[in-house]
Amino acid sequence: MINTVDKSNLTEIGYVDQEVDPTIDLVTEIKRMKQEKNAVILAHFYQENEIQDLADFIGDSLGLARQAEKTKADIILFCGVHFMCETAKILNPSKKVLLPDLKAGCSLASGCPPDQFAAFKKEHPDHLVITYINCSAEIKALSDIICTSSNARKIVESIPLSQKIIFAPDRNLGKYIMKTTGREMVLWNGSCIVHELFSLEKITRLKNKYPGAKLISHPECETPILEISDFIGSTNALLNFVSNSPDKEFIVATETGILHQMQIACPDKLFIAAPPDNSCACNDCPFMKLNTLEKLYLALKYEQPEILMDESLRLQALKPIRRMLDLSDKLGV
Ligand code: 13P
Ligand code: SF4
Numbered sequence: 001m002i003n004t005v006d007k008s009n010l011t012e013i014g015y016v017d018q019e020v021d022p023t024i025d026l027v028t029e030i031k032r033m034k035q036e037k038n039a040v041i042l043a044h045f046y047q048e049n050e051i052q053d054l055a056d057f058i059g060d061s062l063g064l065a066r067q068a069e070k071t072k073a074d075i076i077l078f079c080g081v082h083f084m085c086e087t088a089k090i091l092n093p094s095k096k097v098l099l100p101d102l103k104a105g106c107s108l109a110s111g112c113p114p115d116q117f118a119a120f121k122k123e124h125p126d127h128l129v130i131t132y133i134n135c136s137a138e139i140k141a142l143s144d145i146i147c148t149s150s151n152a153r154k155i156v157e158s159i160p161l162s163q164k165i166i167f168a169p170d171r172n173l174g175k176y177i178m179k180t181t182g183r184e185m186v187l188w189n190g191s192c193i194v195h196e197l198f199s200l201e202k203i204t205r206l207k208n209k210y211p212g213a214k215l216i217s218h219p220e221c222e223t224p225i226l227e228i229s230d231f232i233g234s235t236n237a238l239l240n241f242v243s244n245s246p247d248k249e250f251i252v253a254t255e256t257g258i259l260h261q262m263q264i265a266c267p268d269k270l271f272i273a274a275p276p277d278n279s280c281a282c283n284d285c286p287f288m289k290l291n292t293l294e295k296l297y298l299a300l301k302y303e304q305p306e307i308l309m310d311e312s313l314r315l316q317a318l319k320p321i322r323r324m325l326d327l328s329d330k331l332g333v
Helices: 026-036 049-054 061-070 081-093 114-123 139-141 152-157 169-181 200-209 223-227 235-244 258-263 293-302 313-329
Strands: 037-044 057-059 075-079 096-098 127-131 145-148 162-170 216-219 249-253 268-274
Touching: 026 037, 026 049, 026 293, 049 293, 057 061, 057 145, 057 152, 061 075, 061 223, 061 268, 061 313, 075 081, 075 293, 081 096, 081 139, 081 313, 114 139, 114 162, 127 152, 145 152, 145 313, 152 169, 162 169, 162 235, 169 223, 169 268, 216 223, 216 235, 216 293, 235 258, 249 258, 249 293
Parallel strands: 037 057, 037 075, 075 096, 127 145, 127 162, 216 249, 249 268
Antiparallel strands: none
16 A cells, blocks of 8 residues: 655655654665565665665666566666666566656766757768667667667677767767777767766876775776776676786775675775765765665655656667667677
């Protein structure tokens, strides 16, 4: 039985705006409701530690999309950002997909408005559009193939050399793929507000202080950071790298949430968060960190905010995601 909730200001505020009894043990209550409602909790590596600890599955964008596709649960409580929840809804429309805070967006998604992207596409009519999953459903609907940081390189390499490509919306990932594949692509000029802020100077100083430490970076980072990195990969690839490496110290140039799983996987190793170019905690994604245990509890209790989508948009957006998942299986990524 769903308790009633005032939905009138949900879109404006972003989350269920109710007092939470401070005596409630949120973790126990969330687990109880999860069982009762046949819900699954999916969390991205950038979520707060306590949310990661509660999740049924923790992963990167590709892993989460795959889990969302195959779940048998009736409700997907998605602890990530809006574009990830949309992807879950596109792949599994009969499920109720909940996002604890609707304002959990992404600078890459908001930096690529559909009308401007449609005009950009028109300027390059003979190009295939490969789009990073960090974009809205409307942008996915305008794309030919979606990719994530786990499979972008192999997907680009699978396209015949004669085919011209638009790569959007992350210019840094695009530049990195161009460099590693030797392929020219037309890039949309978007970036991640977290990954573009790492300081080359401060990282160089850290490397001097920890000469044995390996610098590992996400491909959303700016080129000068990638150029001095020992390893570049998606969040999942970074986690696998530290787990399998004989090295003991790592400077990690991505969102800080991933350090939690690294520390669990390798309790004897040292992980240092790469510093941003100012004094704030800018390597915390402000969107990812909008999700809190209180909001998770309220979202599951009231089954709100729910991701809803027009069916024709969903079907259009599904095509390039399906193409990615099929290609990814074929290419073994
Ligand atoms: P991955 O999860 O694909 O590594 O992407 C990182 C990211 O920025 C997600 O928003
Ligand atoms: Fe978007 Fe960057 Fe946050 Fe990922 S870390 S959700 S790319 S703003």
